[in-house]
Amino acid sequence: MQKKANRIPKEKENMLMVAPALSMLVILLSFIPLASAQNDAATQSLLESLHINKEARITSPFGPREAPTPGASTNHRGIDIAVAEGTSITPLMGGIVSHVGESNDYGKNIIITHDDGTQTRYAHLSEIIVGKDQNIVNGQGIGRTGSTGISTGQHLHIEIIPTASNNVPTDPISWYTTNVYQPSHCFLPTTPITLPDGSTQQIQSIRSGDAILSYEMDSGKMVRARVRQLFSRLANQYFIINNDMKVTGEHWVYAKREP
Numbered sequence: 001m002q003k004k005a006n007r008i009p010k011e012k013e014n015m016l017m018v019a020p021a022l023s024m025l026v027i028l029l030s031f032i033p034l035a036s037a038q039n040d041a042a043t044q045s046l047l048e049s050l051h052i053n054k055e056a057r058i059t060s061p062f063g064p065r066e067a068p069t070p071g072a073s074t075n076h077r078g079i080d081i082a083v084a085e086g087t088s089i090t091p092l093m094g095g096i097v098s099h100v101g102e103s104n105d106y107g108k109n110i111i112i113t114h115d116d117g118t119q120t121r122y123a124h125l126s127e128i129i130v131g132k133d134q135n136i137v138n139g140q141g142i143g144r145t146g147s148t149g150i151s152t153g154q155h156l157h158i159e160i161i162p163t164a165s166n167n168v169p170t171d172p173i174s175w176y177t178t179n180v181y182q183p184s185h186c187f188l189p190t191t192p193i194t195l196p197d198g199s200t201q202q203i204q205s206i207r208s209g210d211a212i213l214s215y216e217m218d219s220g221k222m223v224r225a226r227v228r229q230l231f232s233r234l235a236n237q238y239f240i241i242n243n244d245m246k247v248t249g250e251h252w253v254y255a256k257r258e259p
């Protein structure tokens with residue numbers, strides 16, 4: 001008499017079928033990158049200068065990478081910041097708009113030339129609200145974020161454009177840390193402070209009572225203000241204290257808004 005083949009109970013059969021799928025899910029999940037750690041102070045400051053939430057994630061850092069989409073570079077010359085479409089942005093520093101245009105790779109983009117000759121690019125914008133040769137002051141809006149050009153989603157691309165004297169691509173965060181970010185809020189006598197007419201004046205010649213153009217943290221707008229107090233602690237540095245107003249990228253001043 002022929003014996004019947006042993007059959008696996010239906011519920012166990014289903015479990016065996018599901019198990020490989022679960023294993024694959026675990027494997028796939030293991031390759032999903034975890035959210036980045038909290039941004040350091042300099043990165044938070046950079047994001048604030050752009051008027052972007054300081055907790056925003058940098059989704060693609062500077063340097064070598066796998067191309068996120070066909071046609072994208074494998075050596076990233078800037079940084080990508082995940083941000084909702086239509087977010088208004090301001091430049092890292094004031095300067096002159098030297099390029100406004102749209103290309104296949106950068107999409108709608110702006111280049112600003114700063115006083116020291118350095119140029120910064122802001123790319124993949126949905127809207128540009130400045131014109132070529134326009135003078136831009138710190139805190140002034142230049143455009144809105146988007147996903148134009150070669151892009152995998154809504155984000156802002158920022159890069160430091162190499163110059164003739166320095167033809168090496170630079171990490172925007174390193175550049176910002178060296179040239180703009182002031183963790184101690186101490187500045188050289190030549191640090192520029194923006195005036196209401198858009199011009200700048202060295203901090204060593206600013207006095208209490210002078211009118212300045214200041215970024216108001218609560219409203220997110222540039223407002224006319226009066227300097228209330230300056231502190232000169234060292235022969236070659238100025239120490240400035242403030243509670244609620246920002247003058248330039250990370251340059252703070254104790255000022256009072258004019259009525």
